[in-house]
Amino acid sequence: MWAKDGTGDGHCLSLVRKFDFDRYLSLLYTGGAARDGLSALYAFNMEIARAREIVSDPMPGEIRFQWWRDTLEAPAGADVDQHPVAGAIRQTIAANSLPLAPFVNLIDARVFDLYDDPMPTLGDLEGYAGETSSVLIQLAAMILCQGRDPGTAEAAGHAGVAYAITGLLRALPWHARRRQLYLPGDLLDAHGVDREQVFAGKTTPALKAAVADLVAIARRHLDELRQRIGDLPREAIPAFLPVCLTEPLLSRIEKRGEDPLNTVVDLSPLSKHWILWRSWHRARKGCRSSIA
Template identity: 55%
Template sequence: MTFSSFDHARDIVYAQDRDRYLAGLFAAEEARGGLWALYAFNAEIARVRDVIRDPLPGEVRLQWWRDFLQGTEHGDAAANPVADALGQTIRTYKLPVKALTDMIDARVFDLYDDGMPTLHDLEGYCGETVSALFQLGALVLNKGEDAGTADVAGHAGVAYGLCGLMRALPWHAARGQMYLPADLLARHGVDTQTVFKGESSPELKAALAELRGHARHHLGRVRQKIAEVPARAAAVFLPLALVEPMLSKMDAKDFDPLRGSAELSQLKRQWILWRAARKSGVSL
């Protein structure tokens, strides 16, 4: 069997986004390739900061993806298997290119050490990156037809995104990058430089407790409407089942947000996703 661009995309998702990979296995087999393409594209633009030393080369990498999506790529896009798989997915499911270019534009923030101004800005960032991925994935699983999941995807992306950024706080702080919004930090009197030094504080823990409250608010909004999601598109939202267990680990009084880990074991994540799939009535 020939190793295809979709196989390459699948391997990237398996290596870099294991939870979405596992959730994708509950999707209809014929639609998984489209999910792998989307998730691999997301992984590629999300890791640009990790593979460059200065923002300019990162801007160039992101611009290549913009050019590709706008049909003005430099060179043969088929030579990039992720781009090839993504292009086929866009055409097959008639995906909105603007949503993908907005994802790229939002990722420019990752390249710099500028602070996130407000909670509203942070929710907007999560919306343009994570929420968009939920919505595009739902389109793929619903065979290119609107599944009526825009509202659910919006809240899902903020809940999942906030949880992910809190999990990544030690890593981001170590490289002098701050996603926690400035208005939230100021409200609780958090010293950013202390965070960058890896020193936790009661003020930081209070700020994060408030942020977990916001994540749970959006998670609650998802729960109110998740039953409206067509069964064939439900697999896209399965990773949300991991959010509350991770938030609960962060709730522990002795949890150090700069040195502790809110990660769940691989076996537990798989069991949570399997149980969520059973409850959601995922249609294969």
């Protein structure tokens, strides 16, 4: 155990291990206060990202999100500090002088998850990914650099969009079953995708073409990341480590292309361990491109 059971750190770590295993693995390459801070950050993210699975309809989700907004802005020593994740993330924010705006923006972006509204455009999807996935990488890099600006904003931006698009493509079968669609409307319209067929689980050539386009877009963001990743501070590397799983997963998504609505794509835990370990050691030797 990295923290005693019953502590905020232990609770956060358990939450991340259960619901965000990829980022949990990246914690193996951190230690001390940085590990505790990242555990708190990723646990906070899971509290927000899992809202739709926890609440029965959007209104309780909106109330839950407002509680978190109020919690982030509560004065020091407030009762909310007794909540294991709230107390841990508030302590992390204070210890690293992190700005509150990115946390609030993340919550605001996740309101989209509570409803079945369509994602209008590719620009909207990239904006959503930036406010949820990219910001998490940037905040993690700041924690690893003890609150300093690590100069990783652009790299985090592209990394987060690639990571988020890959995750949404993997979750396409599950989202379609509950009539939720993150695929951008302008891209679907360009290929003539029938949304009702998607919700019915019927894969069409038009849908496969749209998925192929999104895979290519994710890869373009990975290419942009590779152009910027060489200047990453060494201590910020663990913030980017989960992104090294993106390329292998995109390759598997392409292989499942015959039926993207009914095939689940993942890597085994052992494969994930190996990919992160290999990327970590190459990155420490100066080969930052191994992360992407």
